[in-house]
Amino acid sequence: MTKEEFKQRFTRRLAEKYAMEVKDASANELYQTLGSIMTAAYAEKWQQTWQDYRNxxxxxxxxxxxxxxxxRMLKSNLLNMGWLDTVEEGLAELGIKLEELVKMEPxxxxxxxxxxxxxxxxxxxxxxxxxxxxxxxxxxxxxxxxxxxxxxxxxxxxxxxxxxxxxxxxxxxxxxxxxxxxxxxxxxxxxxxxxxxxxxxxxxxxxxxxxxxxxxxxxxxxxxxxxxxxxxxxxxxxxxxxxxxxxxxxxxxxxxxxxxxxxxxxxxxxxxxxxxxxxxxxxxxxxxxxxxxxxxxxxxxxxxxxxxxxxxxxxxxxxxxxxxxxxxxxxxxxxxxxxxxxxxxxxxxxxxxxxxxxxxxxxxxxxxxxxxxxxxxxxxxxxxxxxxxxxxxxxxxxxxxxxxxxxxxxxxxxxxxxxxxxxxxxxxxxxxxxxxxxxxxxxxxxxxGIAERRWGQLANRQMTKVVDQAIGTSWHKNPEDMRWLMNYQTDQQVLDGLADAKHQNKVRLAEYIEATTGVVVSPAAIFDVQIKRLHAYKRQLLNLMHILKLYFDLKENPALDIHPRVFIFGAKAAPSYHYAKSVIKVINETANMINRDPAINDKLKIVFLENYNVSLAEIIIPAADVSEQISLASKEASGTSNMKLMLNGAVTIATLDGANIEIRDAVGDDNIAIFGLTEEEVYRYYDEQNYVASDVYNSDPVLKKVVDAFVDGSIPNIYSEGQEIYDSLLKYNDEFFVLRDFKAYCIAQHAIDTAYKDRQRWKKISLINTANAGRFSADYTVKxxxxxxxxxxxxxxxxxxxxxxxxxxxx
Structure with missing residues (x-):
């Protein structure tokens, strides 16, 4: 199908369906028209596939x-049909932006x-x-x-x-x-x-x-x-x-x-x-x-x-x-x-x-x-x-x-x-x-595994162009071919190209954040991302506690040498999961406190984006610098956000849990930040029943200050929610060992900060993560x-x- 053939078919179908010209049609009418062309085009293949199976x-x-x-399926289907570039260019010549039609799809x-x-x-x-x-x-x-x-x-x-x-x-x-x-x-x-x-x-x-x-x-x-x-x-x-x-x-x-x-x-x-x-x-x-x-x-x-x-x-x-x-x-x-x-x-x-x-x-x-x-x-x-x-x-x-x-x-x-x-x-x-x-x-x-076409080729087209120019397009069908990127660890043009693609994606996310929340964030900051269900074992609370530590450190020493960081959350809590909803409330109130504090000088920002879903993930993931995979070791079955973020060049901070172990094996110890208890240590605590959260709390004044912040008025508007979290850690003995892993997590986060400041090293680490993500393709899993x-x-x-x-x- 040529671009001219598509344009002719599109305008003809629009006239047949709605009796109007392009200039008079709404975005939804244009979306419906494009969709009807696509479904008609693959209907014969659909029927043929079924007949082949039966025959x-x-x-x-x-x-x-x-x-x-x-x-959303519009762009995914266009990509898989081999139509994406032709349709996008054809629509542009008709004065239509494909992205505007994409937004019409629920x-x-x-x-x-x-x-x-x-x-x-x-x-x-x-x-x-x-x-x-x-x-x-x-x-x-x-x-x-x-x-x-x-x-x-x-x-x-x-x-x-x-x-x-x-x-x-x-x-x-x-x-x-x-x-x-x-x-x-x-x-x-x-x-x-x-x-x-x-x-x-x-x-x-x-x-x-x-x-x-x-x-x-x-x-x-x-x-x-x-x-x-x-x-x-x-x-x-x-x-x-x-x-x-x-x-x-x-x-x-x-x-x-x-x-x-x-x-x-x-x-x-x-x-x-x-x-x-x-x-x-x-x-x-x-x-x-x-x-x-x-x-x-x-x-x-x-x-x-x-x-x-x-x-x-x-x-x-x-x-x-x-x-x-x-x-x-x-x-x-x-x-x-x-x-x-x-x-x-x-x-x-x-x-x-x-x-x-x-x-x-x-x-x-x-x-x-x-x-x-x-x-x-x-x-x-x-x-x-x-x-x-x-x-x-x-x-x-x-x-x-x-x-x-x-x-x-x-x-x-x-x-x-x-x-x-x-x-x-x-x-x-x-x-x-x-x-x-x-x-x-x-x-x-x-x-x-993950569908790397959606999470790479579609969600991160800027990165895809750089990779294609470096190693060709065979990885589109054979994702393991991304390993060829390992040959470009010292190629400045490729390293800078990937870093520029990351920056463009961060600019896009920053614009989305400002438009939807009113919070202004700098694309020059580290974008630190935790996107997954809100559940106690996934330990969004541990992430929040480290943020509070940084905040208190900056309050004591505004000249503290840390790279500016934006902490981005996306998560839904089950409607009946009261504790998880309390964590959301505390994160949001902490965000209000930090984001409005001029003494912090924009070195810290927290953004909790509403209504996390696939379409929002497609904006967040390509912009992420840091991937938070911090569940208690032995609790996460696999994780797949870890693979999507890795593909997009984010550096993982992780416990040795789920597929994090296989990611570490793929990229090497120097290109991932590992911390915390191992599953053997977790099960030893279970067997010996000798974990005492209050002992950890009382032995670490930094940790104590952070935990006390939930109940001492440091964070406004969280009286009952803060108490619930405080009790979960001390009264109910910290089921997911948040206190036990806190210090190790802070050390790993400091290592992230140090690595990011060395821009050349960070670019290389990011490339190594992308290059080794191909093995986690769902194509290989289903085979x-x-x-x-x-x-x-x-x-x-x-x-x-x-x-x-x-x-x-x-x-």
């Missing part, structure tokens, strides 16, 4: 995730953080490596929530992202399925003497899929992300005549993570989990039936991946359909179920390993509870006499009145993986050690999943006749 009977994987966090914020963004990075990479894979999740009417700060407090507003529709999705009403909730289920013998379930009462919900094309990077592959919406079936309309009754159904797909601080919220969340699991499994089974293959062979054609424990009911729902509807003997059904299912564990935090009361499952999905009870009974029977009784009791699915969803996921699948080497080792050695004894061959590691777990291969391994059209999108 070749290609094994496909279905990635079940309660979160997907794609962000941020598709159907996730909370790393889990959802990982799922979307995987969707991009699965398509870009031509692998047969699909996403399965929920089409939430509202995103997580829109975060606003009022008097320093987080306030949650509805994120009405669907107000203007979603041009990327296609409603597939013909593919809708019914899902049964509640009622009573009992078993009776049929005419052959087999037991079959009999359902009494309950509700039927219609699940309607909305499909979004996942466009592969410059190839012919367009996979599918299928998100389900809840509707009232036509035959059930009479049951839902009033608004409240109708809303109960619609609420199923209304919001991500309903408030789980009350019983109604927890029940709704469980219902959401069964809703998208049942809808997805039914859809898969319906597709498989068209292949005319026996169900005993389904694992040769279908893989189902359980992303964290939210879709754990995949195991039971798959069994339900095989046993109840396809009349397979239990033993055969269980054998193929285990072969089909695989599971990724994303946490070692006990509270994040989901557990549900048996009575709640009985209320929501009674037949699923019966099947889980039978799985559990047979598991105990199989293990009895082989393993010790106490080991069996610790690993069974139902313990007391609680159903352990991680246990169901592990027992019901052939693979359990962690997401960083340390995390996987801890799963085997500590968190899931009992299961490792039972199933040692099922455990493996798959270190997370490892494909080879080791899913046993799928690229469709091009079978389909070669399309090679002549490879990577072309025709108007």
């Amino acid at each position: 070749q009977k290609q094994k496909q994987v279905y990635y079940f995730s309660i979160e997907f966090l794609p962000g 941020d598709m914020a159907l996730g909370n953080g790393g889990l959802g963004r990982l799922a979307s990075c995987f969707m991009d990479s699965i398509a870009s490596t031509a692998l047969p894979g699909n996403g399965n999740g929920i089409r939430y009417e509202y995103g997580l929530f829109k975060q606003r700060f009022i008097d320093g407090y987080q306030v949650e507003l509805p994120d009405e992202w669907l107000n203007k529709g979603n041009l990327w999705e296609v409603r597939k009403e013909s593919k809708a399925v019914n899902i049964r909730f509640g009622g009573n289920v009992y078993l009776k013998e049929d005419e052959t003497g087999e037991l079959e379930p009999v359902y009494e009462g309950g509700d039927i919900v219609r699940a309607v899929p909305y499909d979004t094309g996942m466009v592969g990077y410059e190839n012919d592959t367009v996979n599918t992300m299928r998100l389900w919406s809840a509707e009232i079936p036509a035959e059930e309309e009479d049951k839902y005549r009033n608004i409240d009754d109708r809303r109960k159904i619609e609420n199923l797909t209304s919001v991500l993570y309903p408030d789980d601080s009350n019983e109604a919220g927890r029940k709704l969340r469980l219902s959401q989990e069964y809703f998208f699991v049942s809808a997805g499994i039914q859809s898969i089974i319906r597709h498989y039936q068209k292949l005319n293959e026996p169900f005993e062979k389904i694992n040769q054609f279908v893989g189902i991946h359980i992303n964290d424990t939210h879709p754990a009911m995949c195991v039971a729902e798959f069994m339900r359909i095989l046993v109840d509807e396809e009349k397979m003997p239990w033993e055969k059904a269980w054998d193929v179920t285990v072969k089909v299912m695989s599971y990724t564990n994303h946490t070692i935090m006990a509270e994040a390993l989901e557990k549900w009361p048996t009575w709640m499952l009985k209320d929501v999905c009674p037949r699923i509870l019966q099947i889980i009870e039978e799985i559990d009974r047979r598991f105990v029977q199989e293990m009895t006499g082989v393993h010790p009784f106490d080991l069996i009791e610790r690993t069974r699915i139902i313990q007391g009145d609680q159903v352990h969803m991680a246990n169901l996921s592990i027992i019901g699948s052939h693979s359990t993986n962690g997401v960083a080497k340390l995390h996987s080792d801890l799963l085997k050695a500590v968190v899931l050690h009992d299961f490792y004894i039972l199933y040692p061959d099922r455990f493996n590691n798959k270190t997370n 490892k999943y494909a080879d080791d777990i899913w046993q799928i291969e690229p469709v091009f391994a079978h389909v070669t006749e399309r090679g002549a059209q490879h990577g072309t999108y025709l108007l």
Whole structure:
């Protein structure tokens, strides 16, 4: 497609769609026009991809995730289609700025953080490596929530992202399925003497899929992300005549993570989990039936991946359909179920390993509870006499009145993986050690990765130009080729080019900060960034305490030789997570205090940007000088912001946690700032139970002054929040060892300051980080999943006749 061809098509489509010329159209109308051209262009490839999978009977994987966090898709799709430069230049000649159209697209914020963004990075990479894979999740009417700060407090507003529709999705009403909730289920013998379930009462919900094309990077592959919406079936309309009754159904797909601080919220969340699991499994089974293959062979054609424990009911729902509807003997059904299912564990935090009361499952999905009870009974029977009784009791699915969803996921699948080497080792050695004894061959590691096209080529086009000029463009498809940048560690032109790109990105972020917060920051300062969920284990509090130390140091000695620094936070706290919301309040009040203090002479600034999401990350990450990865060692499964920031040349200050260890191994000890307890030391404290926070506090006057600031009036307007934080550290003995790591963190931060002042050294460190980021591409991660777990291969391994059209999108 030439630029002139695009311009002609664009103006013609605008006239067809809106009967107007470019000069009369709004930005949204122009955006809709461009989007319609793009979707029409990849629709044929989308259909062809699906036909290839079907005709070749290609094994496909279905990635079940309660979160997907794609962000805006316009520029990503343009890049992957190979249209980005042509379209941008063509629009410019029509007097249109592409960035103005990008702003019209709502941020598709159907996730909370790393889990959802990982799922979307995987969707991009699965398509870009031509692998047969699909996403399965929920089409939430509202995103997580829109975060606003009022008097320093987080306030949650509805994120009405669907107000203007979603041009990327296609409603597939013909593919809708019914899902049964509640009622009573009992078993009776049929005419052959087999037991079959009999359902009494309950509700039927219609699940309607909305499909979004996942466009592969410059190839012919367009996979599918299928998100389900809840509707009232036509035959059930009479049951839902009033608004409240109708809303109960619609609420199923209304919001991500309903408030789980009350019983109604927890029940709704469980219902959401069964809703998208049942809808997805039914859809898969319906597709498989068209292949005319026996169900005993389904694992040769279908893989189902359980992303964290939210879709754990995949195991039971798959069994339900095989046993109840396809009349397979239990033993055969269980054998193929285990072969089909695989599971990724994303946490070692006990509270994040989901557990549900048996009575709640009985209320929501009674037949699923019966099947889980039978799985559990047979598991105990199989293990009895082989393993010790106490080991069996610790690993069974139902313990007391609680159903352990991680246990169901592990027992019901052939693979359990962690997401960083340390995390996987801890799963085997500590968190899931009992299961490792039972199933040692099922455990493996798959270190997370990121879609480097979005986080490099799209988010940081200035850096991309410099890298392309130095080493060529092969890294766009083979990210490990970024290693060639290591040959330019002493090339002043490349070092200065990367530094200039960083400065341009910092200017852009500074302009955004001033426009949205009114705070003026200097691009010459160190931009120190911590962007992730607000959670105690991620230790935003430790970051804040170091800022307070610097502030007190500057108050005592205004001439203190530190390089000016801007501390940038982006984070949402779960609506019911009171402590995390208190941390937000204290950060914001500290920011007010420091930013308005003329005695500091602009050497310190704090900016907490509202409503952190993918689009905001794309502005922050390219501008970051320092990447804060300071969770307590052993708590972060992997992290992926660490990889995105590393790619963009930020220098990491980190504990030896999650993938930080692998980043250190990649860049070397001299190009990362490591501090703090190791996971062995953390577990030693746990074993010996000899950590006394008050002793650390009393032995360090600098630390004591900082901690006292939360309650002695040093920081205005935080009376109750400051007390809550103070108590968490001393009264409740500092669960995440913030006080213990404080001094080491301050030393590491001083090393960062010293390194930054040596501009030549800093430029080299930054280049080394970028050069070694290629290994963390999600392309490589999904290939490892494909080879080791899913046993799928690229469709091009079978389909070669399309090679002549490879990577072309025709108007």
